[in-house]
Amino acid sequence: MKRIYYFVMLTALLVSACSPAAPAVPEQTISEALTPDETVSISITSSAFAEGQPIPPIHACTGDAASSLKDVSPELSWSEPPAGTQSFALVMDDLDSPGGIWVHWVIFNIPASARGLPESMPANDILSDGSMNGNNSWGRTGYGGPCPPSGTHRYVFKIYALDEVLGISAGANKGELEKAMVGHILAQGELSGTFTR
Numbered sequence: 001m002k003r004i005y006y007f008v009m010l011t012a013l014l015v016s017a018c019s020p021a022a023p024a025v026p027e028q029t030i031s032e033a034l035t036p037d038e039t040v041s042i043s044i045t046s047s048a049f050a051e052g053q054p055i056p057p058i059h060a061c062t063g064d065a066a067s068s069l070k071d072v073s074p075e076l077s078w079s080e081p082p083a084g085t086q087s088f089a090l091v092m093d094d095l096d097s098p099g100g101i102w103v104h105w106v107i108f109n110i111p112a113s114a115r116g117l118p119e120s121m122p123a124n125d126i127l128s129d130g131s132m133n134g135n136n137s138w139g140r141t142g143y144g145g146p147c148p149p150s151g152t153h154r155y156v157f158k159i160y161a162l163d164e165v166l167g168i169s170a171g172a173n174k175g176e177l178e179k180a181m182v183g184h185i186l187a188q189g190e191l192s193g194t195f196t197r
Helices: 002-018 174-181
Strands: 076-078 087-094 102-111 152-162 185-196
Touching (some): 087 174, 102 174
Antiparallel strands (some): 152 185
């Protein structure tokens, strides 16, 4: 009887060992969730610089010697969004910061009627049109211009068309914005530039 029991147990172990394991299902990251399955693109441009070209000093922390202006947000324009767009969000990142991505600007709940942002956007938490500034990596609301410690860094402005007005508060950081946007992105676009110090 014991021999039959051991035989049955050994057979069960061999069968389970030879069975292919179920494939692990990777968790969906926030960045993956921010890319729609069927990506719709928005074209985003600036009158200050062309795609991949240098961002003028007036828009950086170094400033423009002639005008003494610095950290002025650039003018941005984007194309017509998909039907159903209820608001826009925009993030500006330094892709080459030594400590990882450095967030220069977070702004969201931009009205659906907007087709761009004018130069020199205010840093107020809540703007007159209902747009809200979030916190950048300096812990401040509003735009902070390119400010690399040295060398040439790449900067990217990402625009998102959303199917709702987000329920997060002014001062939210990029991570909080990304979580709120999951499942609500209708289209997105990017504009990149460089700055050398």
